[in-house]
Amino acid sequence: MLQLSDEKSSAFVVMFTMNTNNVKEKKERVVYIACAVFLIFCYIVVKILSISSSGSSSRRFFMSGVSFDVEKRSDILDRNGNIIANNIPTISAYLKPNEMDISKNEFLEHISQIFPERCSVIKKDFEKGKNFIWIKRHMTPNQKLQLMNLGLAGIYVQNTLKRVYPNRNLMSHVIGVVDIDGNGISGIEKKFNDQILSSEEPLMTTIDIKLQHAMRDELQKGIDEFQAQGGCGILMDRTNGEILSLVSLPDFDPNQPSNGDHVFNIATYGLYEPGSIAKIFNVAIGLESKKISLNSEFDISKPLRIGRFTISDFKQKSGKFSVADIFKYSSNIGSAQIAMEFGEDIQKEYFQKFGLLDKLDFDLEEVSSPIIPDHWKKAALMTLSFGHGIAITPLHMITAIAGISNNGKMYAPKLIKDSNYKFNQIVSVKTSKMIRDIMRTVVRESSGRKANIEGYNVDGKTGTAEKVVNGYYNKKSNVCFFVGNFDKYTILIMLDSPHGNESTYGFATANWNATKVAGKVIKRVGAVLGIPPETVN
Amino acid sequence: MYFNRSDRTLLGNWFWCVDKWLLFAFLMLIFLGTFFIFSATPEVASTIGVEKFFFIKKHFLYLIPCILTMIFLSALEQRTVRRICFGLFVVSFILLIFVPLLGAEIKGAKRWINLFFFSIQPSELLKFSFMVFSAWLLFKDEERTDFLGKEACYVVCFSILGLLLLQPDLGMSFLVFSGWFAQVFVVGMNWIVLILLVLLGIFSVIGCYFLFPHFMMRVDKFFSTSESYQIKKSLQSFAHGGFFGVGPGEGTIKRFLPDAHSDFIFSVIGEEFGTFVCVMILLLFIFIIFRVFYIALKSEDSFIMYSLIGVTVIFAMQVIINVASAINLMPTKGMTLPFISYGGSSYFSISLYAGIVLCFTKKTINYNKFY
Numbered sequence: 001m002l003q004l005s006d007e008k009s010s011a012f013v014v015m016f017t018m019n020t021n022n023v024k025e026k027k028e029r030v031v032y033i034a035c036a037v038f039l040i041f042c043y044i045v046v047k048i049l050s051i052s053s054s055g056s057s058s059r060r061f062f063m064s065g066v067s068f069d070v071e072k073r074s075d076i077l078d079r080n081g082n083i084i085a086n087n088i089p090t091i092s093a094y095l096k097p098n099e100m101d102i103s104k105n106e107f108l109e110h111i112s113q114i115f116p117e118r119c120s121v122i123k124k125d126f127e128k129g130k131n132f133i134w135i136k137r138h139m140t141p142n143q144k145l146q147l148m149n150l151g152l153a154g155i156y157v158q159n160t161l162k163r164v165y166p167n168r169n170l171m172s173h174v175i176g177v178v179d180i181d182g183n184g185i186s187g188i189e190k191k192f193n194d195q196i197l198s199s200e201e202p203l204m205t206t207i208d209i210k211l212q213h214a215m216r217d218e219l220q221k222g223i224d225e226f227q228a229q230g231g232c233g234i235l236m237d238r239t240n241g242e243i244l245s246l247v248s249l250p251d252f253d254p255n256q257p258s259n260g261d262h263v264f265n266i267a268t269y270g271l272y273e274p275g276s277i278a279k280i281f282n283v284a285i286g287l288e289s290k291k292i293s294l295n296s297e298f299d300i301s302k303p304l305r306i307g308r309f310t311i312s313d314f315k316q317k318s319g320k321f322s323v324a325d326i327f328k329y330s331s332n333i334g335s336a337q338i339a340m341e342f343g344e345d346i347q348k349e350y351f352q353k354f355g356l357l358d359k360l361d362f363d364l365e366e367v368s369s370p371i372i373p374d375h376w377k378k379a380a381l382m383t384l385s386f387g388h389g390i391a392i393t394p395l396h397m398i399t400a401i402a403g404i405s406n407n408g409k410m411y412a413p414k415l416i417k418d419s420n421y422k423f424n425q426i427v428s429v430k431t432s433k434m435i436r437d438i439m440r441t442v443v444r445e446s447s448g449r450k451a452n453i454e455g456y457n458v459d460g461k462t463g464t465a466e467k468v469v470n471g472y473y474n475k476k477s478n479v480c481f482f483v484g485n486f487d488k489y490t491i492l493i494m495l496d497s498p499h500g501n502e503s504t505y506g507f508a509t510a511n512w513n514a515t516k517v518a519g520k521v522i523k524r525v526g527a528v529l530g531i532p533p534e535t536v537n
Numbered sequence: 538m539y540f541n542r543s544d545r546t547l548l549g550n551w552f553w554c555v556d557k558w559l560l561f562a563f564l565m566l567i568f569l570g571t572f573f574i575f576s577a578t579p580e581v582a583s584t585i586g587v588e589k590f591f592f593i594k595k596h597f598l599y600l601i602p603c604i605l606t607m608i609f610l611s612a613l614e615q616r617t618v619r620r621i622c623f624g625l626f627v628v629s630f631i632l633l634i635f636v637p638l639l640g641a642e643i644k645g646a647k648r649w650i651n652l653f654f655f656s657i658q659p660s661e662l663l664k665f666s667f668m669v670f671s672a673w674l675l676f677k678d679e680e681r682t683d684f685l686g687k688e689a690c691y692v693v694c695f696s697i698l699g700l701l702l703l704q705p706d707l708g709m710s711f712l713v714f715s716g717w718f719a720q721v722f723v724v725g726m727n728w729i730v731l732i733l734l735v736l737l738g739i740f741s742v743i744g745c746y747f748l749f750p751h752f753m754m755r756v757d758k759f760f761s762t763s764e765s766y767q768i769k770k771s772l773q774s775f776a777h778g779g780f781f782g783v784g785p786g787e788g789t790i791k792r793f794l795p796d797a798h799s800d801f802i803f804s805v806i807g808e809e810f811g812t813f814v815c816v817m818i819l820l821l822f823i824f825i826i827f828r829v830f831y832i833a834l835k836s837e838d839s840f841i842m843y844s845l846i847g848v849t850v851i852f853a854m855q856v857i858i859n860v861a862s863a864i865n866l867m868p869t870k871g872m873t874l875p876f877i878s879y880g881g882s883s884y885f886s887i888s889l890y891a892g893i894v895l896c897f898t899k900k901t902i903n904y905n906k907f908y
Contacts, residue, residue, distance in 0.1 A: 037853050052780060096583055
């Protein structure tokens, strides 16, 4: 096949014709290859030098003369520099079974004197025929001494670090946890894992542990009082988006993550229908699109029918009501009529603007995407006006409402102190002022009265939504919200499935429970924040 | 060792003809490799549960036949080495065809054939011998107009690539392709064909990404922000070692570094002997590569030049891929570091390389001129 005698004239040959016998050009090409190889080698040498010089200080470290076999995670601080997470040096011991000079049973017997709880695990590892078995990770120097005094062959120790959270449960959902190898697996520890591992500087959060404590304490008391399943509280500085406190209960101790059943972060991961809270959005859209004014009147005396649904009010009123009153009394019928004025397109546009339709870009991994209506038609328009037919996280609610209340400047919520503050103008200053006014009437005269803390001119809105259980509304179980503003702060309190008691005359609605908790929190954090009292408005 | 210049015995002839710079560099690498295997393997041996000096003993078992192969090849006439390479090429090519049928599957790929007493990886035998064979085809093509050497060369190369991708062995395919590509480039390929071949290479890498799940996984891992465990440990090794290292046998990260004795031995050197020694080793490799290129440039025999370019580009790519994987410059690719990594088949293959290079760089009369 190779020895074809005919001329090389096929298309194949033409294509691959080479300029043969030009020795000079061939040698030039050899030089090209040599240059390419040389450049690659240069790049490799530079890279090796940069790894060994840059990494040596941050990746490996020494403490009181001891070298550690693990990477160091930098500390995490609250906004005032208090430690939320740091490390303590520990010792981890492992066994190489093939270097043992005694039988496995003898070994287990010795180990049971020091670590009785580890015996069953080590026994299992023996049975699996492992070549590397952890005897005990993160033990104390005293335990190491005992282990060494056994004088057994095949035991090795490593200097390790254990992540500790001195505030225990206080920050659990914010801070997250690390696995036994020191990698963040939830919360800030996960989201900022690379930064925490590589940076020498501590990571500063926007949380204030004093406010966090007040919030958690009052929320826990509220949950106990109303026998709620859980709840969450968020305190945000609405003028820059910094979150000063974020509590989700029940919580867990990040120092013992294996016992953590309550790892679900309600505040950022839970999806709830906002209920009457959404009436803030509804009126804001109406005012901003200039379809209504606060004095526009609507007849709310009859329940509204749309298809097979009937929209009715918690307390049926009769006659014509202004928008301000519809808001104050939280009328579903009135809200639906307001929504009819601007229609579903404008509604969708503004919901988008308020950030209610997208997953929030936040400093935690645990953030949910909202559940939004498939068919955004007339029925959706009307139910969305009073907060049904959409499920969003409490963080979505507080972010949007803080934005509407902050002269229309909506800041992205943040947990980490940096200089990156960005905002969107979502409504006009005028609309913002009007919304604040009618929210103030809610706290002064209507469902928010329990949060009317003297000296702070609190404004806010309550919301009670029936909980969706297995796809149906459960009439017996509510989710209660209070969202309000005081000074430059916005607060959200949510209680999941609270019960009525004697003090609430059996009612389990937000005006009785969430509002009461919010009032107590505002009273406490107001004092900590040093807010000067204002004249009553 | 001293030989009289008039000594015309086999050994005397060899000593005066062989390129002593290259011989010294190869022996230096063999010595260093053995030294590093002493420090890197006991830990691995105890981890997988064999006797501490298991790898070292096996290494010496390979070492002697490998050095002998190198010296033996370098002492032969170039013509004889060429014929040996042809024979080796034919045998390994046939074995390569049988690999998909008879091969033993290790870690998801069929690359090895079990012969009665030992197992061999035909592609390791093939890569350097193929370079000599294709150099001869290209050379003959230029010399004789009635000989379709170039065309045959294309056909053989692509059938080898096809067989390698069947295994699949992407790293080896890349090595063979790059060596062959360098040869055809030097022979004087059209720039159009050159660009087409580069495009083909790029598209086949993209194709491999979608065809081979393990390749996809590694590439994805490389481009994701968090490094894999192995890479993390490897980078830590260099950082821990610093400029002068922590001392022989003192490394701690090697205990947690998989393949510390083979694919990631460079990281162990980085930790124990420091970046300084790493750079010195790289300089030694660079010296060999450029010395061979220099002699190839001076050579009057095109066949010798093509062969040297082909085998040395493969050698260089092997070093580059191994080191670049260890320092996270490219996705991890199992590739041994010539002369330094532990491993029988690859060590033998590298001794073939050294033998071929030492033979073809000999000061000699160009026999081909007299054909």
